Amino acid sequence: MKSTQEEQDAIRICKLGKSFGDYDAIKDVNISVPKGAFLVLVGPSGCGKSTLLRLLAGLESPTEGEIALDGRVVSSGASGIAVEPGARKAGLVFQSYALWPHMTVAGNISWPLKVAKWPKQVRDSRVDEVLSLLGIGNLADRFPAEISGGQQQRVAIARTIAPKPSILLFDEPLSNLDAKLRVEMRSELMRIHRATGATSVYVTHDQVEAMTMASHVIVLNNGKVEQSASPYELLENPRTTFVASFIGTPPANILPADRIGDSLVFDDTPLAPASFARGRDKVQLLYRAQDVAIGAVEGRPQLAGTFMEAAPIDASSMVSVLVGNIRVTAMSQGYFKAVPGDVLTLSLASRPGGVFSAHGERID
Numbered sequence: 001m002k003s004t005q006e007e008q009d010a011i012r013i014c015k016l017g018k019s020f021g022d023y024d025a026i027k028d029v030n031i032s033v034p035k036g037a038f039l040v041l042v043g044p045s046g047c048g049k050s051t052l053l054r055l056l057a058g059l060e061s062p063t064e065g066e067i068a069l070d071g072r073v074v075s076s077g078a079s080g081i082a083v084e085p086g087a088r089k090a091g092l093v094f095q096s097y098a099l100w101p102h103m104t105v106a107g108n109i110s111w112p113l114k115v116a117k118w119p120k121q122v123r124d125s126r127v128d129e130v131l132s133l134l135g136i137g138n139l140a141d142r143f144p145a146e147i148s149g150g151q152q153q154r155v156a157i158a159r160t161i162a163p164k165p166s167i168l169l170f171d172e173p174l175s176n177l178d179a180k181l182r183v184e185m186r187s188e189l190m191r192i193h194r195a196t197g198a199t200s201v202y203v204t205h206d207q208v209e210a211m212t213m214a215s216h217v218i219v220l221n222n223g224k225v226e227q228s229a230s231p232y233e234l235l236e237n238p239r240t241t242f243v244a245s246f247i248g249t250p251p252a253n254i255l256p257a258d259r260i261g262d263s264l265v266f267d268d269t270p271l272a273p274a275s276f277a278r279g280r281d282k283v284q285l286l287y288r289a290q291d292v293a294i295g296a297v298e299g300r301p302q303l304a305g306t307f308m309e310a311a312p313i314d315a316s317s318m319v320s321v322l323v324g325n326i327r328v329t330a331m332s333q334g335y336f337k338a339v340p341g342d343v344l345t346l347s348l349a350s351r352p353g354g355v356f357s358a359h360g361e362r363i364d
């Protein structure tokens with residue numbers, strides 16, 4: 001008997017593993033995604049994001065474990081179930097648009113419906129519907145070579161959603177677009193996600209994209225799930241130093257500290273009471289950039305470092321300072337000016353935003 005929760009999950013992945021020869025690209029991944037969620041997969045290059053998406057799409061078969069879409073097992077390493085990509089009700093949008101150059105925009109969108117043997121009238125009305133949903137009705141009779149990159153991406157999305165898949169899979173769909181168009185397309189994609197009611201899985205390198213679009217985020221590291229949470233939860237409660245130093249703009253500072261006497265000390269400066277280490281000799285302390293002030297603040301732990309660079313972000317500056325051999329990032333109001341090599345004083349918040357073991361697991 002399936003539980004109600006299992007029935008409500010659009011995607012359920014159990015103990016999934018995928019090896020290429022003796023290389024394990026995906027290791028023991030367990031995920032459940034509720035219907036209608038917008039799940040974003042993030043992680044450094046080579047961590048297995050595209051492989052996981054391809055496993056969902058049915059373009060790869062798992063070595064171990066199981067994938068169920070809408071309550072139906074579509075892949076199983078053990079029992080050899082492998083439902084064809086076309087029979088999964090999952091539509092994949094690639095980074096490259098892969099439109100058929102000899103077909104018009106309408107022809108491109110209509111083609112998968114024709115292959116699925118939709119009657120002509122139903123097909124034509126669905127093509128009109130998605131053309132208007134994507135705001136590209138005026139391009140229906142043009143060929144791919146006669147439209148811009150951004151318009152081609154819209155056509156690729158229209159083609160994917162035309163057969164009404166219940167799961168939309170996106171593999172870095174915006175990475176070929178310029179920055180302004182990316183921002184526009186982000187909101188467009190969210191609108192389409194809501195309008196279709198589909199569950200979306202979206203792979204990106206761009207963590208701003210991840211944090212603005214996702215209802216759920218999975219951070220992958222070396223083929224494993226490092227943390228699965230809402231964007232807010234990832235920022236507030238990163239489970240590991242890996243997540244803390246990957247998520248956030250800028251990512252949080254992680255300072256290694258040794259227990260000396262009754263303090264935790266970094267760069268000869270006591271930062272926090274030794275009790276925070278729960279008996280450990282070495283820990284790592286998290287300070288968000290906004291918890292690091294430039295200049296001396298009385299009563300706060302102070303560090304001396306050398307100025308490296310400053311980057312403007314909106315009306316603030318993101319300032320990087322080298323303390324020992326650790327790069328510490330601070331946020332400063334306005335446009336911060338200094339010469340590389342200048343010695344700066346940094347004042348830290350009176351308590352760290354998190355305490356992690358020397359291996360990077362959160363302990364407080």
Ligand SMILES: Nc1ncnc2c1ncn2[C@@H]1O[C@H](COP(=O)(O)OP(=O)(O)OP(=O)(O)O)[C@@H](O)[C@H]1O
Pocket residue numbers: 020023025043044045046047048049050051052205
């Ligand atoms: N067909 C394959 N044969 C052998 N190794 C593969 C194959 N496909 C992927 N890999 C390896 O599996 C690992 C994960 O690859 P994947 O493309 O999933 O990473 P990714 O997180 O999507 O990376 P990127 O962000 O750079 O696109 C990489 O080390 C890659 O070299």
